[in-house]
Amino acid sequence: MSRHVPTINTARTTLRAMRPSDFDRYVEIWSMPEVVRFTGGAPRSRDLCWQKFLSNAGHWQMTGFGQWAVEDHDGKRMIGQTGFFYGARGVGEDFDAVPEAGWVLSPEVHGKGLGREATRAAHDWFDRVITGPLVCMIEPAHAVSLHLAEALGYVLMRDTVYEGAEVRLLLRKSPPQI
Numbered sequence: 001m002s003r004h005v006p007t008i009n010t011a012r013t014t015l016r017a018m019r020p021s022d023f024d025r026y027v028e029i030w031s032m033p034e035v036v037r038f039t040g041g042a043p044r045s046r047d048l049c050w051q052k053f054l055s056n057a058g059h060w061q062m063t064g065f066g067q068w069a070v071e072d073h074d075g076k077r078m079i080g081q082t083g084f085f086y087g088a089r090g091v092g093e094d095f096d097a098v099p100e101a102g103w104v105l106s107p108e109v110h111g112k113g114l115g116r117e118a119t120r121a122a123h124d125w126f127d128r129v130i131t132g133p134l135v136c137m138i139e140p141a142h143a144v145s146l147h148l149a150e151a152l153g154y155v156l157m158r159d160t161v162y163e164g165a166e167v168r169l170l171l172r173k174s175p176p177q178i
Contacts, residue, residue: 003060005068008125013118015068015082015125018056022069025078026053034107038142040163059085065099065130070118072109080105082119084126084134091137091160095169099126101136103148116148123152127175134172139165152176 005017018026029035030044030052044052059066067083082103088096103119126134136154138145146168153176157169 014071018069038139082122098135
């Protein structure tokens with residue numbers, strides 16, 4: 001099965017397929033304490049990054065969706081990722097059976113609205129091409145991501161514990177009405 005990863009341009013970012021040349025940057029981003037603070041707390045090892053990096057490519061092939069590399073127009077380099085995946089996290093069929101949204105940006109671009117811009121573009125694509133509900137998992141202390149999820153139309157399903165951390169499971173049945 002072969003699937004094309006679409007490229008999406010926004011005013012300040014490009015969402016594109018991850019390339020082999022992105023791998024060192026991917027490792028760099030996932031080793032930053034500010035990045036992993038709300039995603040398990042520990043920097044990812046290079047070998048775990050490789051597994052996740054390859055998993056993303058395979059996800060596009062198997063499901064027709066996945067995570068994009070987010071590239072800023074100014075620096076023309078990968079600043080993070082956004083998109084969708086099946087997490088199979090074991091937190092309940094109502095969560096695990098639904099595509100999960102995720103986003104992460106490198107700290108040097110935090111506070112500029114690039115995450116919102118890129119993640120909204122990814123959700124707009126999903127709504128046009130895949131359609132259907134989405135879920136996401138966010139630690140309660142991550143106010144910025146919770147605010148973004150709310151703006152994207154996510155509502156609380158329940159609070160639970162995942163891998164020893166308290167998390168909020170959120171559901172987006174459909175795009176928010178603007």
